Amino acid sequence: MSKELVKGNEAVGEAAIRAGCRYFFGYPITPQNEIPEYISARMPEVDGVFLQAESEVAAINMVYGAGGAGGRIMTSSSSPGISLKQEGISYIAGAEVPCVIVNMIRGGPGLGTIQPAQSDYFQATKGGGHGDYRMIVLGPSNLQELVDLTYEAFDLADRYRNPVMVLGDGVMGQMMEPVVFPEMRDLDELPEKEWATTGRGQRDETNLINSLYLDPQDSYEHNMRLADKYARIKENETRFKTLHADDAEYMFVAYGTVARIVRKAIESLREEGHRVGLLRPITLWPFPDEAFEQLVEQVKGFLTVEMSTGQMFEDVRLALNGAVPAEFYGTTGGIMPDYRDVAEQMKKTMDKVGDAS
Numbered sequence: 001m002s003k004e005l006v007k008g009n010e011a012v013g014e015a016a017i018r019a020g021c022r023y024f025f026g027y028p029i030t031p032q033n034e035i036p037e038y039i040s041a042r043m044p045e046v047d048g049v050f051l052q053a054e055s056e057v058a059a060i061n062m063v064y065g066a067g068g069a070g071g072r073i074m075t076s077s078s079s080p081g082i083s084l085k086q087e088g089i090s091y092i093a094g095a096e097v098p099c100v101i102v103n104m105i106r107g108g109p110g111l112g113t114i115q116p117a118q119s120d121y122f123q124a125t126k127g128g129g130h131g132d133y134r135m136i137v138l139g140p141s142n143l144q145e146l147v148d149l150t151y152e153a154f155d156l157a158d159r160y161r162n163p164v165m166v167l168g169d170g171v172m173g174q175m176m177e178p179v180v181f182p183e184m185r186d187l188d189e190l191p192e193k194e195w196a197t198t199g200r201g202q203r204d205e206t207n208l209i210n211s212l213y214l215d216p217q218d219s220y221e222h223n224m225r226l227a228d229k230y231a232r233i234k235e236n237e238t239r240f241k242t243l244h245a246d247d248a249e250y251m252f253v254a255y256g257t258v259a260r261i262v263r264k265a266i267e268s269l270r271e272e273g274h275r276v277g278l279l280r281p282i283t284l285w286p287f288p289d290e291a292f293e294q295l296v297e298q299v300k301g302f303l304t305v306e307m308s309t310g311q312m313f314e315d316v317r318l319a320l321n322g323a324v325p326a327e328f329y330g331t332t333g334g335i336m337p338d339y340r341d342v343a344e345q346m347k348k349t350m351d352k353v354g355d356a357s
Helices: 008-018 034-046 056-068 080-084 086-095 121-125 143-160 170-174 216-237 256-271 289-295 311-320 339-356
Strands: 004-007 023-026 049-052 073-077 099-105 136-138 163-169 176-179 240-243 250-253 276-281 283-285 301-306 326-330
Touching: 004 008, 008 034, 008 099, 008 143, 008 163, 008 170, 008 176, 023 034, 023 056, 034 049, 034 073, 056 073, 056 080, 056 086, 056 099, 073 080, 080 086, 086 163, 086 216, 099 143, 099 170, 121 163, 121 283, 121 311, 136 143, 143 163, 143 176, 143 216, 163 170, 163 256, 170 256, 250 256, 250 339, 256 276, 256 301, 256 339, 276 289, 289 311, 301 311, 301 339, 311 326, 326 339
Parallel strands: 023 049, 023 073, 073 099, 099 163, 136 163, 250 276, 250 301, 301 326
Antiparallel strands: 004 176, 136 283, 240 276
16 A cells, blocks of 8 residues: 555545545534545545534534434544533433544633644543543544544444544644555445434334433433443553553653654653653553553653643553652643653653652
8 A cells, every 4th residue: 555645634534534434514623624624525525424514512413413323423623612512422422322523632721722732631531521421532643543543433433332532633633744544444344233213114113312311210220331331442442552661660651742752752861871661542541551550560650741731640640559650741832842851851750759769
């Protein structure tokens, strides 16, 4: 397969089309506008439907309806737009409707800035809407991974009847890299969705899609069944990668674009003789807690680096449970960390941990 030089947002659109997405509902917001722009041109070529809704609220409810009818559906937005979709996302999760949601994060809070950030981590992984629900959250680090995870997100959504969020950022959406696109999925080979609201057909009863349970016992049983599903997702779909974990005395923790910056910091630190490595979560939910448990026997300390004021850091500390020291370094407001500053922060972490011991 040949590589193609593409912009990140356009790569998302093409990966979705090739994964079998045939319905897209969205509303424009920087820095993800090239996603709907690209898909609006491609959908007619595959007999799909593109619709620019009148608002983000309308778009997510269109996702709910079309997803309930069994289609492969996607919507995309950036930070404030994702906030407007939260009630609908909660309905979708509660009704177990599969869909893919892409968030190219910009700085906040509020309207913030159009520059990249990672400050939507809480919103994505803790459930930005109401109720006990979870989304599968994927954090790609480069455009090839963005393509591959977007493509796979549709299968994960269908497998678990659950929304899947691909969490990128403004720089990832706007940068260009060579990628290899996967093959076009044959829609006739996709598993049948017997639960979908496509009419009674040969069934004895009509399918219903619903998230309303007025009887407390019914609501309890529904929530516990969802909890069992989330436990299966955690068991089967938790993903991470490590770099230099075999001999590392200190480990960085980073995801997405920041993980690429950290890799450069690791190169410079290792040239100076420091044994440092990287633990990179790929599934931000489910979070790879067990990966930390495997490393605490050899690692003296961890440094989490984010484009936020420390959102993923809370999950890192929970995973470590005080077993070894954990430090944080972050930038926010659209400012990206410099690898030299990251390297210096790791040296401070090593000095602090060494002094404490």
